[in-house]
Amino acid sequence: QQQVKQSPQSLIVQKGGISIINCAYENTAFDYFPWYQQFPGKGPALLIAIRPDVSEKKEGRFTISFNKSAKQFSLHIMDSQPGDSATYFCAASSPSGSRLTFGEGTQLTVNP
Amino acid sequence: KAGVTQTPRYLIKTRGQQVTLSCSPISGHRSVSWYQQTPGQGLQFLFEYFSETQRNKGNFPGRFSGRQFSNSRSEMNVSTLELGDSALYLCASSSADGTGRDTQYFGPGTRLTVL
Numbered sequence: 115q116q117q118v119k120q121s122p123q124s125l126i127v128q129k130g131g132i133s134i135i136n137c138a139y140e141n142t143a144f145d146y147f148p149w150y151q152q153f154p155g156k157g158p159a160l161l162i163a164i165r166p167d168v169s170e171k172k173e174g175r176f177t178i179s180f181n182k183s184a185k186q187f188s189l190h191i192m193d194s195q196p197g198d199s200a201t202y203f204c205a206a207s208s209p210s211g212s213r214l215t216f217g218e219g220t221q222l223t224v225n226p
Numbered sequence: 227k228a229g230v231t232q233t234p235r236y237l238i239k240t241r242g243q244q245v246t247l248s249c250s251p252i253s254g255h256r257s258v259s260w261y262q263q264t265p266g267q268g269l270q271f272l273f274e275y276f277s278e279t280q281r282n283k284g285n286f287p288g289r290f291s292g293r294q295f296s297n298s299r300s301e302m303n304v305s306t307l308e309l310g311d312s313a314l315y316l317c318a319s320s321s322a323d324g325t326g327r328d329t330q331y332f333g334p335g336t337r338l339t340v341l
Contacts, residue, residue, distance in 0.1 A: 148329070157230070157316050157332030158269070203269060212257050212320050212330060213282045216269040 117141075118206050120217025128225050133191040135220045137204035140185065144206035148214070149178065149189050152201045161202070162189070194224045228253065230319050230333035238339045244305040247336045251298050251319030257281075258300040259330060260292060263314040272315075275300055304338075312340045 119138045127133050137147075145166055150158035164171045164178040164187065171178045177190040191198055204217040231250045239245050251258050259282075260272040271284040275294035292302040298319075304311055314337050318330040 150332075155334070157318075157334050159332065160329050163329070212259055212274050212276075212318075212328065213271050213284070214259075214261075214269075214318075214330060215271070216261075218268050 118204060118215050118217040120204050120220060122220060123218065124221045124223070126223045126225065127194050129194065129196060131194050131224075133194045133198070133222055133224070134188060135202055135204070135222075136186065136188045137217050138184075138186045139206050139215075141206070141208065141215075142185070143208040144215075145209055146207045147178070147180065147187050148205050148207075149176075150203045150205060150216075152203065152219075158203060191222075194222075196224045196226050198222060199224050230317055230331055232315075232317050232333040232336050234336060235334065236337045236339075238341060239307050240341050241307055241309060243307050244303060245307060245338060246301055246303045247315055247317075247338070249300045249302075249317030249319075249333060251300070251317075252331055255319035255321050255331075256298055257320045257328075258294055258298060259318045259320075260300070260302050261316040261318065261332075262286075263316055263335070264312075269316070272302065307340045309340050311338065313338060 148163035149161045151161045152158040162176045166182045175192045180187045202220045205214040233248045257276045259274040263269045274282040278294045289305045294300045314335040316335045318332045320328045320330045
């Protein structure tokens with residue numbers, strides 16, 4: 115019930131392309147869904163987050179799409195750049211505390 | 227504001243030893259959480275401290291413990307180290323507004339290697 119499933123494990127796109135990472139959750143108590151970006155040797159950094167009362171949130175080139183009935187959410191990176199090459203984690207938390215449950219991570223490579 | 231700092235950044239220990247890791251949260255943040263990151267298990271929640279009290283605990287054995295001081299700084303301790311404890315240990319702080327939706331800011335982590 116606490117799991118968050120993330121796919122794909124790795125993704126290679128060309129510069130200017132669209133990167134899409136998908137996540138699915140089981141626990142209906144989750145009500146906050148952040149995405150984190152992690153570069154080698156660094157800790158994860160918040161990229162964008164969404165709450166289940168909206169179906170989409172956009173910040174610059176990054177968009178989260180959220181499907182509450184399917185218990186799925188996804189990250190779209192438009193106009194992908196080599197500097198976007200990193201590991202991306204989806205996560206979820208419930209109102210009971212600050213505990214984040216993370217997906218397995220997606221290693222994104224954007225070729226120039 | 228300075229970010230989350232963790233010390234030391236790298237640590238090498240042998241099986242059976244114990245280790246203490248330190249985390250200084252962002253100024254004003256009262257919640258500190260600890261996570262273990264490994265290639266096989268990914269990012270897993272260890273525990274969260276808020277106002278010197280453990281508020282949440284993950285599914286780790288009792289060898290993993292922590293505490294928080296009155297200035298919100300936190301330490302985690304791992305006793306009787308095992309090879310499988312080799313990991314990146316991440317600390318995250320948040321303002322903890324009580325909704326579970328506040329942003330968690332991560333430090334760079336402490337890379338622990340157990341030989």
